[in-house]
Amino acid sequence: MLTLADELALLAYDDDGTRRLGQPALGYGLAGAVLVELAIAGRVEVADKNVVALSTERIGHDVLDDALTRIADDRLRKPKAWVEKLSKGLTDRVLDGLAESGVLRREQDKVLLVFPRTRFPSPGGVEPPLETEVRARLALAVGSGRPVDPRTAALCALIRAVQFDRQVFADQPRDVVKRRLKEISEGEWAAEATRKAIEEVQVAVSVMMVAAIVPAATS
Template identity: 60%
Template sequence: MNGLLLTDELVLLAYDDAGANRLGRPHLDYGLAGAVLLELALAGRVEVADKRLVVTDPTPIGVPLLDEALATVGDGRPRAPKDWIGKLAKGLPDRVLDGLVDAGVLRRESDRVLLVFPRTRYPSPTGAEPAAETAARHRMRDALVGDGPVDARTAALLTLTGAVGLDRKLFRELPRERVKARLTEIAAGDWASAATKKAIEEMQAAVMIATTTTAAIAVTTAS
């Protein structure tokens, strides 16, 4: 597999130019788990049958992050996609960030807030938006403002950012109703097989359930 994974693109979109996570935790964690499952679906390795995620092809893809997830899903009993989100989310942000740092796309900066609280940020080496992030933004924006066909990976990335609520941060300049209508149009488009599209819809729903449930628990606890 060539180029960045959906996990890489989601992290780049979630971190601002100062290297801070504007999506928050555990939203990013769940989003990344969803991204891993979306990659497996796009690669034809998994699909959803009877509302359970099943492995249809156990052949390794050649990317450790994806192959480990594929093996985990294949070794376990069939579960609903939402049940895999929490299981696959653990440690994902650090792993993806480490990979982007090793590749030179981001750099790691550690300091302390008020000289007490440790903080780690991940800005780009130049201090400006990474080129890969800019490319992802342009690809997504072109899909939203256009009316033509959309490739499968862009459709999946739009689905993913919508599931974690990142779309509202990324495309504030676009009319919200237009974005909503275009996302519906893209979802209905002919960009993937029926099985793959069904799997992606289920992953989106699973991520949304995970993040919404977490938010509800936080509100309840605070009250």
Template identity: 55%
Template sequence: MGNLAEEIALLAYDDSGALRLGRPVFEYGLAGGVLLDLALAGRIDVVDNRVTVLDPTPTDHPVLDHALAAIAADKDRKPKDWVTRLSKGLPDRVLSSLVDAGVLRREQDKVLLLFPRTRYPAPDGGEPAEETEARQRLARAITSEDPVDPRTAALASLVAALRFERKVFKDLPHAQVKARLKTITEGDWAGKAVRRAVDEIHAVLTATVVIPAITTTS
């Protein structure tokens, strides 16, 4: 099981290695995943609308530790600020981590022999096992009324905030998916500190990512 940013990246790229989420939606989604992972790990909290470090101990994951060190060094910032700041350069760090782990490979070519393009397919050209595992966890959460574990619930909350559910759950009725995602996002699956972080980050992603995306495509 990878971290939430890695799982969002795997869900966002199709089997050909092409990105299916627009920018900056993708970048902000990764940043939201990093913040939620740090909250789940007990490293950060949101107090008085400011992200606060509770425990500076490294997590042993370079992407998360880069963010944790940045937050520890600049304490008086809102969740919205950190979503924006952490998003810069984050796709390359997350994707490089997946490439280094052998989950994806990096392919570079040119469109029409002119425009550089980078793709991130799995080494065997199919769906990575890590992505399959994340999809299966999400599908079980959507199709069952059983309690959802915090990591899966956090991933579901990110999918909901990014309005990415039609692609992630393309084989399930959309109304059912929307209703269940709302229930999961608002559910009692996290402790008080994590709950605050989830609510703040979900609100930030919805306002920062979804509204501009709708305006751009309308």
């Protein structure tokens, strides 16, 4: 089973290994996905504006379990601080995991015959079936207006937070997508504690995005 971070990473890369969502946005989104996954699993919550570990029981996924251990062993921090801390090196770990499981393929070459580069295209250069399933789930969530399960709603919220919705939903009307993502992000699609945690993480990722964009725009 894919984690939310896996799903976001697959959406962020074309089948030839070209990245469509740049850094630091992807790193922040993946870190947010890890926090959201832990919240949905009942391992963490946000209390008094801080991320709190509810249980240290392992989930069975290295990235998630490592994050949970760090949260449980560290002092209380706000979601924004954890998004920043967890984002470091996370993209490589998620991509390595997808390559090890055979969902993606790891390729190493050199740019201009000098600079080493690692790429993660899909096997055979076609969209992995697991990614197809993710895209179908997202399209149904945005296009149907039906109730959305917590994981899909959380992924929609993260896509919105990292401003990746235009690319993910390129074949759907922009105004419809924006309205529906807002509805999903604000909807009552999970238990209150889980929904609160996901909302706080979404805000944290959005704040990190603004902090990254403003200096670049004014330089």
